[in-house]
Structures are given as C-alpha cells and as structure tokens.
Amino acid sequence: xxxxxxxxxxxxxxxxxxxxxxxxxxxxxxxxxxxxxxxxxxxxxxxxxxxxxxxxxxxxxxxxxxxxxxxxxxxxxxxxxxxxxxxxxxxxxxxxxxxxxxxxxxxxxxxxxxxxxxxxxxxxxxxxxxxxxxxxxxxxxxxxxxxxxxxxxxxxxxxxxxxxxxxxxxxxxxxxxxxxxxxxxxxxxxxxxxxxxxxxxxxxxxxxxxxxxxxxx
Numbered sequence: 001x002x003x004x005x006x007x008x009x010x011x012x013x014x015x016x017x018x019x020x021x022x023x024x025x026x027x028x029x030x031x032x033x034x035x036x037x038x039x040x041x042x043x044x045x046x047x048x049x050x051x052x053x054x055x056x057x058x059x060x061x062x063x064x065x066x067x068x069x070x071x072x073x074x075x076x077x078x079x080x081x082x083x084x085x086x087x088x089x090x091x092x093x094x095x096x097x098x099x100x101x102x103x104x105x106x107x108x109x110x111x112x113x114x115x116x117x118x119x120x121x122x123x124x125x126x127x128x129x130x131x132x133x134x135x136x137x138x139x140x141x142x143x144x145x146x147x148x149x150x151x152x153x154x155x156x157x158x159x160x161x162x163x164x165x166x167x168x169x170x171x172x173x174x175x176x177x178x179x180x181x182x183x184x185x186x187x188x189x190x191x192x193x194x195x196x197x198x199x200x201x202x203x204x205x206x207x208x209x210x211x212x213x214x215x216x217x
Contacts, residue, residue: 038102046093053093056102057086063179064110070163070175071114081113088113100189107180108190111172118168162212166205173201174209 033041033055044052064085069078088109096105163171176187184202188195 039098042093042096042102043098046096053090060103060106063181064106067107067110067175067179068114070160070179071168071172072117073164077117081110081117085110085113101186103180103182104186104189107176107182107186111191114172158213159209162209165212166208170201170205170208173198174205177202 033044033049033052036044036052036055038056038059041052041056045056061082065078065082068081068085069075072078072081085106089106163174166174172191173187176182176190177184182190184195184198187198191198
C-alpha cells in the first residue's frame with residue numbers, strides 16, 4: 001500500500017524554513033502525539049494538527065486493511081474500500097466527538113462501507129443473518145482469544161482458508177475482535193447488533209475454525 005498522504009493527497013504542513021522549530025520542541029511534539037490516545041489525536045486533527053492524523057493512520061492502517069482484505073478477498077477491492085474509509089475519516093474530522101473509542105468509530109465506518117459493497121454486489125444474506133442464541137452463556141472476549149492460540153508461522157494459510165469459509169457476519173465479528181481488538185460491546189456498537197448476537201457469531205466462528213483446523217471442541 002502506498003503512503004496515505006500520497007493516496008489522498010492530504011497536505012502535511014511543513015515548518016517555515018525562516019523560523020525552524022528547535023529540535024527539542026519537535027521531539028516533545030512527537031512524544032506527545034505518540035503517547036496521546038486515539039481519541040485525543042482525532043480531536044487534535046480536527047483542530048488542524050495533520051501530524052496527529054499521521055500517527056493515527058500509522059497505528060491503524062494495517063489492522064484495518066487486513067480486516068477489509070479478509071472480508072472481501074480481493075486486494076484491489078480492499079484497497080478501494082481502505083482509501084474510501086480513510087477519506088471518510090478525513091472528511092469527518094471537524095464533526096468527530098470522542099463519545100466512543102476511536103476504534104469503535106472507525107470500524108463502524110468500515111462495517112458500513114462493507115455493507116454498501118455487499119448490497120451493490122448482491123450479498124444481502126449478510127444483512128439479515130442471525131444465529132440462534134439458545135446455546136449462549138457468558139463468553140468473554142479473552143476466552144475466545146485464548147481458545148485460538150495458533151502457531152501462526154505454520155498455520156497461517158490454513159487459518160486464512162478457514163476464515164474465508166466462514167459466513168460474512170461470523171468472519172466480521174471474529175476479525176473485529178482479533179484485528180481490531182474490539183470488545184463484544186464495541187463490536188455490537190460498530191455493527192449495529194446486540195451483544196448476544198455478537199457472542200453467538202463469535203462462538204460459531206470459533207467452533208468452525210477449530211473444526212477446520214483439526215482442533216475439536
């Protein structure tokens with residue numbers, strides 16, 4: 001992927017050569033941005049700090065791209081959705097409010113963009129897909145993560161193939177948890193379904209992945 005500044009031609013302000021910042025001031029600003037929360041960075045970007053956006057982009061570009069790629073299965077389509085997602089972030093900078101975690105907000109944008117893509121490509125089954133909740137108990141996100149500790153170097157191809165075979169809704173919930181590091185409640189907020197439905201999707205996804213990888217319950 002190309003750098004976001006070149007993808008979207010987002011101008012990055014440069015120091016005035018007639019009044020260069022001192023090195024210690026630049027270092028302080030860099031440290032402040034690197035230690036700031038995602039929400040603070042987005043608020044700073046909304047006030048004109050383009051450097052804050054650069055930090056946000058570098059933090060989240062790879063997980064977001066992988067999330068989109070594994071949902072659509074096409075690098076070209078994922079790149080298009082990825083660029084559109086970040087353009088929406090850029091265009092929302094003045095309206096952003098830190099009422100929820102930045103990750104919940106940005107993955108909600110990714111989810112909505114995927115919904116548009118699915119509608120345009122006749123994949124409406126995702127939109128109405130609901131699993132039975134009769135088998136549910138409390139299923140913390142950490143339990144799901146711990147249940148699928150894989151040797152990634154040896155199993156990555158099998159895992160990706162198994163992911164591709166999941167229903168869209170189940171794969172999305174799993175990737176939001178694993179790639180986006182969202183909690184069950186945050187996944188529910190991002191995708192517009194109830195927490196119990198998220199738990200159900202995760203439970204089914206984990207069961208199917210375990211079966212595909214030869215790790216029976």
